[in-house]
Amino acid sequence: MTSPLIEFQQVSKFYGHGEATIRALDRIDLTIHSGEFVSIMGPSGSGKSTAMNIIGGLDLPSSGEYVFQGIPTSVFDRAQLTLLRRHMLGFVFQGFNLLARTSAVENVELPLVYRGMDHKERRRRALIALEQVGLKGREGHTTQELSGGQQQRVAIARAIVTDPAVLLADEPTGNLDTRTSVEIMDLITRLNRENGITVIMVTHEEDIAAYGKRLLRFVDGHLASDQTQAKEPDHVL
Amino acid sequence: MFFETAKLAWRAISRNLLRSFLTVLGVVIGVAAVIAMVTVGNGTTAKVQAELSRLGTNTLFLRPGQWGPGRASTEAKRFNDKDVLAIQDQVTGLRAVAPLNRGTATVIAGGANHSSSVIGTTNDYLIAQDWDLALGRKFLSNEDRGSQAACIIGETVRKELFGSANPVGQNIRVSNVSCPVIGVLAVKGQSGLGDDQDDTVIMPLKLHQRRIGGTTTIGSIILSAQDGVATSKVQSDVESLLRERRRIAIGRPDDFSVNDMSQIAAAMTGTTVLLTGLLGAVAAVSLLVGGIGIMNIMLVSVTERTREIGIRLAIGALERQVLTQFLVEAVMLSIFGGVTGIVTGLALAFGVVSLLDVPFVASPTIILLAFAFSAAIGMVFGYFPARRAAQLNPIEALRHE
Ligand SMILES: Nc1ncnc2c1ncn2[C@@H]1O[C@H](COP(=O)(O)OP(=O)(O)O)[C@@H](O)[C@H]1O
Ligand SMILES: [Mg+2]
Numbered sequence: 001m002t003s004p005l006i007e008f009q010q011v012s013k014f015y016g017h018g019e020a021t022i023r024a025l026d027r028i029d030l031t032i033h034s035g036e037f038v039s040i041m042g043p044s045g046s047g048k049s050t051a052m053n054i055i056g057g058l059d060l061p062s063s064g065e066y067v068f069q070g071i072p073t074s075v076f077d078r079a080q081l082t083l084l085r086r087h088m089l090g091f092v093f094q095g096f097n098l099l100a101r102t103s104a105v106e107n108v109e110l111p112l113v114y115r116g117m118d119h120k121e122r123r124r125r126a127l128i129a130l131e132q133v134g135l136k137g138r139e140g141h142t143t144q145e146l147s148g149g150q151q152q153r154v155a156i157a158r159a160i161v162t163d164p165a166v167l168l169a170d171e172p173t174g175n176l177d178t179r180t181s182v183e184i185m186d187l188i189t190r191l192n193r194e195n196g197i198t199v200i201m202v203t204h205e206e207d208i209a210a211y212g213k214r215l216l217r218f219v220d221g222h223l224a225s226d227q228t229q230a231k232e233p234d235h236v237l
Numbered sequence: 238m239f240f241e242t243a244k245l246a247w248r249a250i251s252r253n254l255l256r257s258f259l260t261v262l263g264v265v266i267g268v269a270a271v272i273a274m275v276t277v278g279n280g281t282t283a284k285v286q287a288e289l290s291r292l293g294t295n296t297l298f299l300r301p302g303q304w305g306p307g308r309a310s311t312e313a314k315r316f317n318d319k320d321v322l323a324i325q326d327q328v329t330g331l332r333a334v335a336p337l338n339r340g341t342a343t344v345i346a347g348g349a350n351h352s353s354s355v356i357g358t359t360n361d362y363l364i365a366q367d368w369d370l371a372l373g374r375k376f377l378s379n380e381d382r383g384s385q386a387a388c389i390i391g392e393t394v395r396k397e398l399f400g401s402a403n404p405v406g407q408n409i410r411v412s413n414v415s416c417p418v419i420g421v422l423a424v425k426g427q428s429g430l431g432d433d434q435d436d437t438v439i440m441p442l443k444l445h446q447r448r449i450g451g452t453t454t455i456g457s458i459i460l461s462a463q464d465g466v467a468t469s470k471v472q473s474d475v476e477s478l479l480r481e482r483r484r485i486a487i488g489r490p491d492d493f494s495v496n497d498m499s500q501i502a503a504a505m506t507g508t509t510v511l512l513t514g515l516l517g518a519v520a521a522v523s524l525l526v527g528g529i530g531i532m533n534i535m536l537v538s539v540t541e542r543t544r545e546i547g548i549r550l551a552i553g554a555l556e557r558q559v560l561t562q563f564l565v566e567a568v569m570l571s572i573f574g575g576v577t578g579i580v581t582g583l584a585l586a587f588g589v590v591s592l593l594d595v596p597f598v599a600s601p602t603i604i605l606l607a608f609a610f611s612a613a614i615g616m617v618f619g620y621f622p623a624r625r626a627a628q629l630n631p632i633e634a635l636r637h638e
Contacts, residue, residue: 082550085551085553086553093635097547097548097551099548100545110552111552111553114553114554114555114558115553162553
């Protein structure tokens with residue numbers, strides 16, 4: 001088998017020091033292969049977001065090693081971590097985190113701007129990504145003019161426009177109603193199946209977690225369980 | 238990529254247009270002040286130079302002491318009658334040699350009195366200055382010798398003392414000297430320095446020495462070269478003659494000076510440059526304050542946009558790219574201020590210049606300089622806030638409300 005996409009070797013993350021030290025992650029071992037769809041659950045404060053930030057290269061482990069495609073990331077400096085994010089990872093943040101007063105298409109173009117891609121090509125790819133998430137015709141709407149579900153779609157389009165190896169989604173349906181949640185999950189599932197994007201998703205809801213083929217449960221900074229889920233939800237396909 | 242950055246920066250600025258304008262007000266005022274001052278200064282200099290050169294390029298001024306801007310010449314030995322005679326005899330190519338003593342006195346005629354400049358000289362003064370008479374005649378030789386009082390008055394003095402009446406043949410009292418008016422000078426108007434040349438009384442040197450100055454010496458001598466004679470030759474002839482007469486050892490500097498108009502003009506322009514430099518320093522302080530204003534508002538802007546910066550960093554912006562973005566924004570802001578300042582300054586200068594009746598001489602150098610300087614201010618004062626933005630921790634920035 002090829003080397004895993006993502007590997008945690010005894011990864012810990014501490015906040016503070018002395019008596020008050022918080023172990024947000026405590027010696028986690030974890031391996032994720034290319035093409036997987038991993039759901040992460042756990043009570044609030046159990047370390048889910050911390051793990052996502054480390055996978056996403058936004059944060060560094062206090063100890064242990066995070067290996068990406070066989071390369072230990074501890075050798076990376078800040079700029080190299082940025083390049084890892086830029087070329088390999090797509091983020092869908094909990095609060096959408098779109099630029100305000102900026103049109104959908106411009107939000108989606110943003111990661112390509114930093115790659116130095118020329119305007120025409122950027123626009124072309126952004127429009128394709130928006131079409132993929134079902135927002136054809138809304139390209140010119142600004143963030144304020146879009147509903148929550150539409151904003152989340154823009155965020156997903158922005159995450160996938162760079163053709164990332166991994167899509168990281170921290171509670172992507174957290175602020176959405178059930179119907180919209182299902183639509184968003186169908187979209188993410190399709191990206192995983194059809195585009196082969198590895199998906200790692202944090203959620204609070206069991207039925208959302210059920211979209212993943214594998215479920216990790218965090219408790220107090222530990223990996224409490226790691227199950228492969230055979231059954232797929234009925235409403236997909 | 239640069240175009241992108243510029244577009245982004247412009248958006249950020251125009252989103253808060255009023256705030257942006259208030260932010261750069263310091264820069265606007267500083268730049269406007271510099272531009273206005275320099276432009277008015279240039280106009281004044283141009284006018285002074287034009288006036289001075291109109292006095293004639295073949296005129297030389299001989300004064301005791303080394304002469305420069307603001308340099309007094311009280312200690313150096315003054316000239317005497319024999320110096321004048323020696324120059325007349327020994328220097329060739331001269332059209333006029335006019336000794337000149339100046340003073341100020343109250344001039345009285347009938348019930349009216351008026352304070353005016355009083356010049357003691359000879360008829361050569363009128364030749365050297367190309368000054369004609371509107372009425373009457375020049376001095377006669379017995380008047381020149383001082384045995385008979387006589388005065389020629391300027392138009393302003395005539396108006397003040399005699400109104401519209403003909404003054405020729407009337408008596409005036411100049412500082413207790415009773416003096417018949419023998420002529421009236423043609424109108425000359427303001428000098429390059431702004432004083433009224435027609436506000437003058439001219440009398441023979443001898444009379445002036447005895448009754449006004451109480452001296453036998455001469456303050457300065459005006460020389461006028463004949464057409465076609467190089468002033469530089471006259472200048473060096475006069476210099477060597479006077480060095481000899483004043484017994485100045487070889488290797489010692491002159492204790493007098495012979496300057497032509499272009500040299501005097503240069504010296505006067507020098508004074509203006511000094512003044513401009515001083516006012517420039519004042520402007521520099523206001524630009525500094527303007528720069529601090531820009532830094533302040535950029536820091537505010539970085540705080541306000543922490544979340545936006547977090548998003549950009551998280552999705553792949555390098556520190557350098559965020560730094561550039563904020564730097565470009567600061568530079569654009571200050572250039573916006575600079576350009577507004579340049580336009581305001583030119584408009585201001587135009588107004589002042591029309592009031593002063595001075596030509597409008599916009600200097601491209603100073604405009605470019607002001608532009609570059611305002612850009613530099615944005616660069617310098619924008620750097621610190623921009624670096625702060627670039628070094629934000631993306632996770633914390635994203636959590637920021
Ligand atoms: N920047 C931080 N400073 C201090 N403590 C933090 C910080 N980020 C997270 N923590 C702590 O680490 C633990 C794990 O947090 P997090 O990974 O956000 O949990 P989850 O996403 O599972 O709710 C929590 O106890 C949280 O308070
Ligand atoms: Mg969390």
